[in-house]
Amino acid sequence: MDLDLIQRTFPFFLEAAWITVQVSVLALLLGFVVAIVLVAARLSTVFIFRCLSRLYVSVFRGTPCLVQLFIIYFGGPQIGLELEPLTAGVIGLGLNIAAYMAESIRGAIANVDPGQVEAARSIGFGRGQTLLLITLPQTAKLMIRPLGVNAVALIKGSALVSTISVVELSYTAQRFISSTYKPFEIFIVSALLYIVMVYSVRLVVDYLDNRFAAR
Amino acid sequence: MQSLDLSIVAPYSELLATGLGWTVVMFISSSLLSVIAGIAFALIVLYAPKLLALPVRFMTWLLMGTPLLLQLYVIYYGLVQVGIDIPAPVAGIIGLSLHFAVYNADVIRAGVLSVDPGQIEGARSIGLSRGQTQCYIVVPQALRKTIAPLGNNLIVLLKDTSLVSIIGIAELVYSAQLAVSETYSPFEFYLAVAVIYYAANLVLEAGLHLLEKKVEMSR
Numbered sequence: 001m002d003l004d005l006i007q008r009t010f011p012f013f014l015e016a017a018w019i020t021v022q023v024s025v026l027a028l029l030l031g032f033v034v035a036i037v038l039v040a041a042r043l044s045t046v047f048i049f050r051c052l053s054r055l056y057v058s059v060f061r062g063t064p065c066l067v068q069l070f071i072i073y074f075g076g077p078q079i080g081l082e083l084e085p086l087t088a089g090v091i092g093l094g095l096n097i098a099a100y101m102a103e104s105i106r107g108a109i110a111n112v113d114p115g116q117v118e119a120a121r122s123i124g125f126g127r128g129q130t131l132l133l134i135t136l137p138q139t140a141k142l143m144i145r146p147l148g149v150n151a152v153a154l155i156k157g158s159a160l161v162s163t164i165s166v167v168e169l170s171y172t173a174q175r176f177i178s179s180t181y182k183p184f185e186i187f188i189v190s191a192l193l194y195i196v197m198v199y200s201v202r203l204v205v206d207y208l209d210n211r212f213a214a215r
Numbered sequence: 216m217q218s219l220d221l222s223i224v225a226p227y228s229e230l231l232a233t234g235l236g237w238t239v240v241m242f243i244s245s246s247l248l249s250v251i252a253g254i255a256f257a258l259i260v261l262y263a264p265k266l267l268a269l270p271v272r273f274m275t276w277l278l279m280g281t282p283l284l285l286q287l288y289v290i291y292y293g294l295v296q297v298g299i300d301i302p303a304p305v306a307g308i309i310g311l312s313l314h315f316a317v318y319n320a321d322v323i324r325a326g327v328l329s330v331d332p333g334q335i336e337g338a339r340s341i342g343l344s345r346g347q348t349q350c351y352i353v354v355p356q357a358l359r360k361t362i363a364p365l366g367n368n369l370i371v372l373l374k375d376t377s378l379v380s381i382i383g384i385a386e387l388v389y390s391a392q393l394a395v396s397e398t399y400s401p402f403e404f405y406l407a408v409a410v411i412y413y414a415a416n417l418v419l420e421a422g423l424h425l426l427e428k429k430v431e432m433s434r
Contacts, residue, residue, distance in 0.1 A: 062416040063409040064377035066388060071409065074395070075402030078219060159282030163381065170285050183293040187285070195280035 005185050009176055016172035017193040023089055023158045023168060024197075028151055030094030035101035040131060042106060053102070060099035066160050068092050073164040089161030097154050104146035108139040141212035148205030155197050169193060220400070224407045227394040234390030235411060241307055241376045241386060246369050248312035253319025253365075258349065260320065261327055271320075278317045284378050286310050291382040307379035315372050322364040326357035362430050366423035373419055374412065387411060 041053035060068065072081075072095075073088035083091070112135050120130040162171035173190040177183045224231070259271045278286065290313075291306040301309075330353050338348040358365075380389035391404040398404070 059409075059413065062413040064374040064388070064412055066377045066380075067405055067409045067412060070388070070391075070405045071402065075405055078400070078402040156282040159284040160378075162284065170282060170288075173285060174288055177288065177292050181292075181296060183289050183296050187289040187293065190285060191277065191281045194282065194285070195277070198280045 002182055002185050005180060005182055006189050009180075009186070010189060012172055012176075013169065013189050013193055016167060016169045017197070019086075019166065019168040020155070020158050020193075021197065023086065023093065023161060023166065024151075024155045026090045027093035027097060027158065028154055030090060031097035031101050031150075031154070032147075034095060034098035035105055038098060038102035039105045039109065040128070042102070043109070043127075043131065045127070057099045057102055060096050061103075065092070065096045065157055066163065068096055069160055069164055085161070085164045085166045088164060089158075089166045093154060093158060093161065097150055097157070100153070101147060101150050104150055105136075105139070105143055107146060108142035109135055111142055112138050141209075144205060144209045144212060148201065148209070151201050151205075152198055155201065156194070219402060221403050221407075223398055223400050223403050224394075227390075227398075227404070230390050230394055231387065231407065231411065234385060234387040234408075235415075237304070237384060237386040237390075238373075238376050238415070241304070241311065241379060241384065242373050244308050245311035245315065245376070246372055248308065249315035249319050249368075249372065250365065252312060252316035253323055254354065256316055256320035257323035257327060258354075260324060262349075274313075275317045275320065278314055283310070283314050283375055284381065286314055287378055287382055303379075303382050303384050307376075307382060307384050311372065311376065311379065314375075315368055318368050319365055322361045322368070323357060326359075326361035327353055329360055330356045359430050362423075362427050366427065369423065370416065370419060373416060377412070 038053045038056060041049040044050060069089065069092040072092045073083065073085065076083055076088065116134055116138065117130055120134040121127075125134065158168060159170035162168060162174060165171065169190050173186050176186045180186065256271050256275070260268050260275075263271075287307065287310040290310045291301075291303060294301055294306060334352055334356065335348055338352040339345075343351065376386060377388045380386060380392065383389065385393075387408050391408045394404050395401045
């Protein structure tokens with residue numbers, strides 16, 4: 001065990017972990033916005049919107065995220081879409097997680113009493129208003145756990161952007177492994193940082209879930 | 216900006232077919248191993264003495280807290296470092312199997328815990344040993360309840376076989392990368408690969424659905 005190596009490389013890993021956090025948070029925000037649009041389309045009265053939403057979810061869940069990233073980053077320039085690795089990574093991860101988040105949100109919405117929607121509609125709320133002001137706030141507590149699972153998956157999935165040369169945690173780990181030939185030491189450092197991120201998100205999710213479930 | 220030309224994929228169909236073959240090999244071997252190891256891990260965590268259960272719990276914590284990509288990379292290069300020079304496909308299968316075994320163990324453990332304790336008491340009182348009770352009474356009932364969540368894990372596994380391309384296994388994504396390096400047409404090839412994965416995923420989902428129905432009927 002080369003403790004000196006761990007000590008020397010740690011600052012680089014800390015910096016890389018910060019990139020991982022940035023990528024994950026930005027992708028999560030993008031994913032949430034897209035997911036809301038997908039759910040709204042899925043619950044819309046317009047047939048074509050419902051179809052498009054289903055198609056989106058089915059395609060993004062039916063193909064590997066890695067391939068989606070490659071299409072966006074390597075294939076993008078062919079259709080006039082030249083993106084920086086970080087931007088492409090955030091867009092790819094965000095569009096991918098949106099499909100999963102849409103299913104989480106839809107699952108939670110299905111659990112809201114239909115009487116709530118009827119009541120809102122009968123006092124004159126539009127469909128969009130009902131969804132935004134009545135249904136979604138009530139589903140918030142039901143969404144905490146599934147969205148937390150999505151967030152954890154996203155942090156681990158963010159390792160994929162190392163393949164399009166975003167200098168995040170996994171990329172840095174690969175670089176150091178091939179330059180030092182000490183995979184176990186490097187794994188310990190990088191794994192530790194991932195574990196801190198993953199399990200702190202889990203703790204927050206558990207806390208929020210307990211707090212809101214009690215009400 | 217160059218124009219898209221999907222016909223460029225046609226001459227490489229053989230390469231992609233070989234890639235698909237490797238993807239299927241990786242998927243089938245890893246799914247079998249991950250289910251078997253998942254059952255073993257679940258039973259160890261549930262029934263084995265602490266000294267045996269603790270390492271499995273630690274491994275679960277480690278593998279669930281880190282990305283599969285990193286695990287694959289470290290398993291392949293780590294084993295080489297300690298002098299075990301295994302071929303990349305073996306490292307890929309080990310990595311995928313271990314990663315998914317941990318997730319499978321989690322759902323199997325939940326399934327085992329949901330088996331009515333009266334079933335175990337009944338089996339023990341008609342003279343089955345502990346091992347027999349597990350094999351013939353608990354595990355079959357638990358598996359029935361875990362078919363759907365195990366199926367979901369396998370659906371994730373199929374897509375995650377794409378990650379073994381980073382350790383140089385010539386599956387679908389790696390084959391596409393080879394073709395792209397010759398043709399400089401990434402969009403067409405990765406799109407073609409996405410279509411193949413999508414189709415494979417539909418087949419897998421249909422298969423799992425049939426299996427679920429069959430298990431449902433055998434009740």
